[in-house]
Every structure is written in structure tokens, then in C-alpha cells.
Amino acid sequence: MNVPSDTPAGRWSRRRLTLLGALLAVVVAAVVTLVLTTGTDDEPSPAAAGSGAATSTPAAPTPAAPSAAAPTSVAPVAVTPEPTGPTADADEPPASLVPVALDQPAAVGNGITAEVVALEGIDATAVGPGNVSGPALRVTVRITNGTAGPVPLGGVAVDLASGPELVPASPVGDASAAPFTGTVAAGATAEGTYVFSIAPADRGEVTLSVGYQAGAPILVFTGSAA
Known part of the structure; x- marks a missing residue:
């Protein structure tokens, strides 16, 4: 039976269809959100994966043992013999012996x-x-x-x-x-x-x-x- 749309009954039928459409849209959105949320929870987040892994701290470098100092080569010191004759200083007059x-x-x-x-x-x-x-x-x-x-x-x-x-x-x-x-x-x-x-x-x-x-x-x- 067709109900005229301009009657109160017709107007109620259009309102009910609108409400059903909105309700259906809400249900579809909820399902999509659930699916997306479930897929995301199945995969561990990078932060979670990182928190589960053991953190390795790089070892501090071990200081090298000091190497032994190389022996210093010392040049031999020349020994000057005592003069037996003339004086070494040409500007100094020679000494006179006891007469x-x-x-x-x-x-x-x-x-x-x-x-x-x-x-x-x-x-x-x-x-x-x-x-x-x-x-x-x-x-x-x-x-x-x-x-x-x-x-x-x-x-x-x-x-x-x-x-x-x-x-x-x-x-x-x-x-x-x-x-x-x-x-x-x-x-x-x-x-x-x-x-x-x-x-x-x-x-x-x-x-x-x-x-x-x-x-x-x-x-x-x-x-x-x-």
C-alpha cells in the first residue's frame, strides 16, 4: 500500500529510512575501524620492538700501554789532556818560573x-x-x-x-x-x-x-x- 509522502505516515517513513541509513554508516565505520585497529595491534611497533631488544653499550677503548722510552744515545765526551807545554790562552802571558x-x-x-x-x-x-x-x-x-x-x-x-x-x-x-x-x-x-x-x-x-x-x-x- 502506497502512503502519500505528504501525509504524516509518509513523512515518518522517510525519517525512518534516513535513520536506518545513518545507523548503517555508523556500523560500517565501526567495522572498518575495528579491522584497522586489529591489524595494527598484530604488528609490533618499532618502539615496542626496540624496547624488547637488548641495548648494547659500546665498550670504552682500552688505553694503550705506554711504550718503553727508547734509550737515548749519548755521544762520548772527549777528554782534553792537561797541557804540558804552552798555555792554552794565547792572550794570557806565560808565567815566569822561580829564578x-x-x-x-x-x-x-x-x-x-x-x-x-x-x-x-x-x-x-x-x-x-x-x-x-x-x-x-x-x-x-x-x-x-x-x-x-x-x-x-x-x-x-x-x-x-x-x-x-x-x-x-x-x-x-x-x-x-x-x-x-x-x-x-x-x-x-x-x-x-x-x-x-x-x-x-x-x-x-x-x-x-x-x-x-x-x-x-x-x-x-x-x-x-x-
Whole structure:
């Protein structure tokens, strides 16, 4: 039986259909939500999976054992022997040894000794410019080499002075002068002759100085040459 739609009964039928449609939509939505929720609960979430796994903490690195220090190579220290002759400092004047008598030998202390073997008053004849002829002393010195090796004599220095003030006497290039030259072998002796201009009145006290090598201690002889 058809009910007119504009009657109260018709209007109620349309309302009931609308309510049934809305109810059906709610049911369908509920079913879909249930299905989606059930599928999601079956799979563990990444957070849940991560919470179930054992967490491994990386081990701290073990410090390396200190290596033994390599031995340091120490260069050998050269030992400088004590000087036996000339002084090491060229700017420092050589020391003068204790004076001895003119007729006594003098020793350096390293094997070298010296002595005055002749002391003569002469009239010197000057040879060469700057030399003056006249009264002079001719001195002959002997050097003995008591060392283990040859000793050069080219640097021997012989000087003469007079009086307590040690007034220097000038050397004279007399023909009889024969200074030290060459070398003296171990255990051997050598002689050198020197001439100095000095008046007879000044010979009461003379001082003769002999340096056998540059920088070596000075051998000193003193006494009367009158």
C-alpha cells in the first residue's frame, strides 16, 4: 500500500529510512575501524620492538700501554789532556818560573830543562841596520829535551835585562850570534848563542829569561855577569 509522502505516515517513513541509513554508516565505520585497529595491534611497533631488544653499550677503548722510552744515545765526551807545554790562552802571558842562579839549570816541569853554558863580555860588531857596535854580553844557552818526542826550537825567545828595575838590554846582530833553529830530538840537547848590548857597569845584576816555546813557562836565571 502506497502512503502519500505528504501525509504524516509518509513523512515518518522517510525519517525512518534516513535513520536506518545513518545507523548503517555508523556500523560500517565501526567495522572498518575495528579491522584497522586489529591489524595494527598484530604488528609490533618499532618502539615496542626496540624496547624488547637488548641495548648494547659500546665498550670504552682500552688505553694503550705506554711504550718503553727508547734509550737515548749519548755521544762520548772527549777528554782534553792537561797541557804540558804552552798555555792554552794565547792572550794570557806565560808565567815566569822561580829564578835560579846563572850557573844552575832550570826546569819547566815537563822534561824540558835549560842552562847557561857560557856568559862572555865582548866588543860586539854590529851587522845590519839598527845595530850598535860596542860592549856586549854573549850568552850561550843549552836546552835539553827530556820529553818523549822532538821539540821545535824556532820559537825560542831569549832576553836579557839589568838591575833590579830589569832594564832591557838590546840584542846585537853580531857575527857570533847563533839563535836556536830547527828541532831537538827526544833525549838530545841543542845550543843557541845570543849577543846583548850592555855596558860593563850594568852587569853586576843581570836577569836572563828563556822561553823554549811560545806560551810556555819562562825559565829565569839571575846573578852577576861582571
